[in-house]
Amino acid sequence: MIFKCENMDFGFKHNGTSYIFTDCDGMTLDDGGKAKHITRGLNATNKVGIPYTENLNQPDVITMPTLNMPKELFELLQQLYADETRISAFAIDRKTGASRFINNALIQKPPKQLNIQDGADNLKVELVIESFDVDDKLKEAA
Amino acid sequence: MADLLLKYAFDVSVKAPLPAVNAAYIKQVLAIVKPKSGAPEGQVIRCVSKLQVEDLTDNQDVGALFDGGLNSVFVLPLLDLNDAQSIIEQTLKDYFTILISSDFECEEVNLLSVGSFNGVVGFTFHLGKEPDAVEFAAKDKHCAFIGSDANGAQNMFFAFGKLLSAANWRSQQYIQTPKNDGIIDLGTADAYFNDRLSFVLTSQQYGNRLAFFVAGGQAISAPYAYENLTLDLQSAAVNYITLNQPAYNITECVILEDELQAVGNKYVVNSIFTGILVNVSLFEDNFRAQATIYAPMPKALWRVRAELIQGEAK
Numbered sequence: 001m002i003f004k005c006e007n008m009d010f011g012f013k014h015n016g017t018s019y020i021f022t023d024c025d026g027m028t029l030d031d032g033g034k035a036k037h038i039t040r041g042l043n044a045t046n047k048v049g050i051p052y053t054e055n056l057n058q059p060d061v062i063t064m065p066t067l068n069m070p071k072e073l074f075e076l077l078q079q080l081y082a083d084e085t086r087i088s089a090f091a092i093d094r095k096t097g098a099s100r101f102i103n104n105a106l107i108q109k110p111p112k113q114l115n116i117q118d119g120a121d122n123l124k125v126e127l128v129i130e131s132f133d134v135d136d137k138l139k140e141a142a
Numbered sequence: 143m144a145d146l147l148l149k150y151a152f153d154v155s156v157k158a159p160l161p162a163v164n165a166a167y168i169k170q171v172l173a174i175v176k177p178k179s180g181a182p183e184g185q186v187i188r189c190v191s192k193l194q195v196e197d198l199t200d201n202q203d204v205g206a207l208f209d210g211g212l213n214s215v216f217v218l219p220l221l222d223l224n225d226a227q228s229i230i231e232q233t234l235k236d237y238f239t240i241l242i243s244s245d246f247e248c249e250e251v252n253l254l255s256v257g258s259f260n261g262v263v264g265f266t267f268h269l270g271k272e273p274d275a276v277e278f279a280a281k282d283k284h285c286a287f288i289g290s291d292a293n294g295a296q297n298m299f300f301a302f303g304k305l306l307s308a309a310n311w312r313s314q315q316y317i318q319t320p321k322n323d324g325i326i327d328l329g330t331a332d333a334y335f336n337d338r339l340s341f342v343l344t345s346q347q348y349g350n351r352l353a354f355f356v357a358g359g360q361a362i363s364a365p366y367a368y369e370n371l372t373l374d375l376q377s378a379a380v381n382y383i384t385l386n387q388p389a390y391n392i393t394e395c396v397i398l399e400d401e402l403q404a405v406g407n408k409y410v411v412n413s414i415f416t417g418i419l420v421n422v423s424l425f426e427d428n429f430r431a432q433a434t435i436y437a438p439m440p441k442a443l444w445r446v447r448a449e450l451i452q453g454e455a456k
């Protein structure tokens with residue numbers, strides 16, 4: 001599965017309405033260190049190992065840096081943050097339909113422009129959300 | 143009406159979602175009975191109490207729907223079942239279940255045509271009419287109940303009352319029913335079970351219990367769950383399109399797919415379906431997308447064949 005940023009539409013759904021960011025620099029996902037491992041007793045006779053998992057209680061943290069966020073969208077996200085309303089964010093490949101949906105997401109930080117300085121990077125407003133329900137779907141190209 | 147100046151200076155247009163779909167008809171029943179003398183015939187009448195039903199018919203079956211938990215029932219007093227089709231066609235949107243009372247003989251019911259009605263049809267066959275019942279039960283969404291002559295169809299009406307008044311689509315396994323239909327031996331029960339006939343089993347300890355309840359060989363909840371799911375999917379899709387006015391592109395298809403998948407997931411969470419998979423894709427050049435929905439048939443567990451091994455587990 002390869003999502004190519006230049007093919008993607010980014011946005012979120014709230015209350016049956018979908019909102020698409022016109023300018024988005026992509027999406028990063030921090031899985032909170034969820035992983036499977038194997039272990040064994042110190043006597044070291046077991047060559048298969050006993051599987052265990054860790055950090056399943058940690059949510060995925062998704063960051064979407066956007067530019068040029070309209071006032072209405074900015075205010076809506078501020079309100080959703082204040083109300084702790086859950087949203088579904090998405091990244092959809094507009095050529096193949098492959099998608100990543102981040103369902104039941106909580107807005108971790110209200111969207112805010114952190115740097116007011118010269119340079120293109122300083123125009124970014126980051127939307128940071130947390131979720132336990134990230135669903136990637138691969139589709140065949142049409 | 144807003145003042146002219148307000149409207150002139152600040153004109154507001156409202157874009158509202160469609161109201162939630164009305165699925166009430168799925169839980170409504172049409173009971174066909176013979177009219178008592180002086181009662182109107184050939185009209186579908188909504189009754190909200192047993193007393194109202196008693197004004198229309200002497201039949202006791204319909205009251206069991208209220209005992210089962212329904213608050214209202216459509217009643218069709220009719221002398222001849224051959225006249226039913228045109229009346230049913232005119233009132234299709236009001237109900238999803240037709241129950242034929244014990245006023246009618248199975249020979250009359252076998253000739254009944256329900257036209258374009260695609261819901262559940264139920265009739266109680268009296269003991270000795272099992273071959274007719276088997277034939278009836280083989281039809282899609284047809285529930286053939288077996289009961290004693292003396293009780294009419296009260297157990298069947300009661301069971302449907304319970305099914306349709308429940309909060310969720312469940313098969314009502316072994317609920318207590320009001321009448322003893324005289325089915326008291328395992329051999330008979332096994333035979334009815336194998337023939338996919340619905341019936342009440344009477345045991346000494348537990349009394350009268352619904353021992354099997356199916357329609358067209360499927361779990362009784364299946365046709366209702368599919369109808370409910372279809373309606374919810376339709377409602378969600380229309381709502382999404384109305385609110386978002388989507389363009390004809392893959393991104394919008396995928397978002398719509400996610401909306402519909404969320405509807406399906408609710409049914410899975412409630413254990414009505416084991417899994418639902420929705421797929422929406424572009425289909426034509428414009429206007430119409432193609433959706434495929436996989437929803438495996440809801441099933442119901444009624445019996446267990448167990449083996450007791452008198453030894454330690456290995």
